[in-house]
Amino acid sequence: MNDTTASRQEIIDEPITDRDIPQIANIELFFFAYRDFTADPDRILQNLGYGRAHHRALYFVNRKPGMTVADLLGILGITKQSLSRVLRQLIDSRHIAQVEGQSDRRQRLLYPTPAGRELILELSWPQSRRIDAALKSSGFQNDATISDFMRAMVNPSDKSPADDMIGAARSEESGDRK
Amino acid sequence: MNDTTASRQEIIDEPITDRDIPQIANIELFFFAYRDFTADPDRILQNLGYGRAHHRALYFVNRKPGMTVADLLGILGITKQSLSRVLRQLIDSRHIAQVEGQSDRRQRLLYPTPAGRELILELSWPQSRRIDAALKSSGFQNDATISDFMRAMVNPSDKSPADDMIGAARSEESGDRK
DNA sequence: AATTTTATGTCAATAGTACTGACATAAATT
DNA sequence: AATTTATGTCAGTACTATTGACATAAAATT
Numbered sequence A, B: 001m002n003d004t005t006a007s008r009q010e011i012i013d014e015p016i017t018d019r020d021i022p023q024i025a026n027i028e029l030f031f032f033a034y035r036d037f038t039a040d041p042d043r044i045l046q047n048l049g050y051g052r053a054h055h056r057a058l059y060f061v062n063r064k065p066g067m068t069v070a071d072l073l074g075i076l077g078i079t080k081q082s083l084s085r086v087l088r089q090l091i092d093s094r095h096i097a098q099v100e101g102q103s104d105r106r107q108r109l110l111y112p113t114p115a116g117r118e119l120i121l122e123l124s125w126p127q128s129r130r131i132d133a134a135l136k137s138s139g140f141q142n143d144a145t146i147s148d149f150m151r152a153m154v155n156p157s158d159k160s161p162a163d164d165m166i167g168a169a170r171s172e173e174s175g176d177r178k
Numbered sequence C: 001a002a003t004t005t006t007a008t009g010t011c012a013a014t015a016g017t018a019c020t021g022a023c024a025t026a027a028a029t030t
Numbered sequence D: 001a002a003t004t005t006a007t008g009t010c011a012g013t014a015c016t017a018t019t020g021a022c023a024t025a026a027a028a029t030t
Helices: A026-049 A052-065 A067-075 A082-092 A114-137 A144-153 A166-171 B023-046 B052-063 B069-076 B078-091 B112-139 B144-153 B167-171
Strands: A095-101 A108-112 B095-098 B109-112
Touching: A026 A052, A026 A114, A026 B023, A026 B112, A026 B144, A052 A067, A052 A082, A052 A108, A052 A114, A067 A082, A067 A108, A082 A095, A082 B052, A082 B109, A108 A114, A114 B023, A114 B069, A144 B078, A144 B112, A166 B112, B023 B052, B023 B112, B052 B069, B052 B078, B052 B095, B052 B109, B069 B078, B069 B109, B078 B095, B109 B112
Parallel strands: none
Antiparallel strands: A095 A108, B095 B109
């Protein structure tokens, strides 16, 4: 089982460089930036026994109060059964409330409670500050340029997510995923 | 169990805006950008039965050929037992090879094989192209500004990851995490 | 009015992956 | 000779996501 010493010819000891992958430095930076970007809220969430799924669910409900369960499923891209647990916990902890749809009483419209609003602000503040600080320290005059870049990074199929994230992230249809 | 109709006073129907969180649009864009950024390699990986852990392990080994298992553990931030499975699979599939350390024969230095190099290039190309295209379409003259911004997004504690990612991501020490 | 579809939710079984803790081996260090 | 280090493995556990089947109520269709 000791196949430790591979014959010298089979290995490569040259690192990848930007001659192989022109944007290698930015790929790496993007990875680390996102890791640290999510680390702040992750810490807060952990103390509540929540994970990123909770963060996302709470976030979107705060961004589009009154969205349906189907809308949320479409955005999160998880199964109904998975969302069920997450949503149940957020409802039990009074971060999210369900309201029967007026026109369609089958619907359970999702709204943040004051506690849910407070929590999402608490989670978002560190992220906002981080971006703000990074913009300033990297000498951006305004943040339009970064937004343009970020927007250009998103697939055309779900473009303008910030403008209308619901319609955007909703490229897949609702119902159980296969 | 039907607690669907919360009393109206407990809910909030105003969306969060940039008055609550100044960088809300960029937070969202960052989220979608990263999601799509990782979706390309994820698709390729899935066909091989691999996940992101494999991608990362393979990436770092390609970036610093000859790194030790302990180095890799430090960067990935997972336990030895978890890495074990991932590394075993990558070794069995001949994407990574282990070579006995010369000065310290306890070490199993990790190197990419030609197949491993080929795979990481295949995974990285779409990401590089995406960044490149985004830079151009958002009208950046050079990519230095984006790099500066990204670098500023990273925690000071593990700064300059692209310059020396090993030393950078290695802030935690090796051994089983607690 | 009867039937079908839709929106939501739940139960049961399974799979993947991470974790902890204990332990083993070989080689380096003291 | 004793201790520490680098690596690896086994067993058990936990969490989370998945699939599939099914249930209810309400809307839409015929």
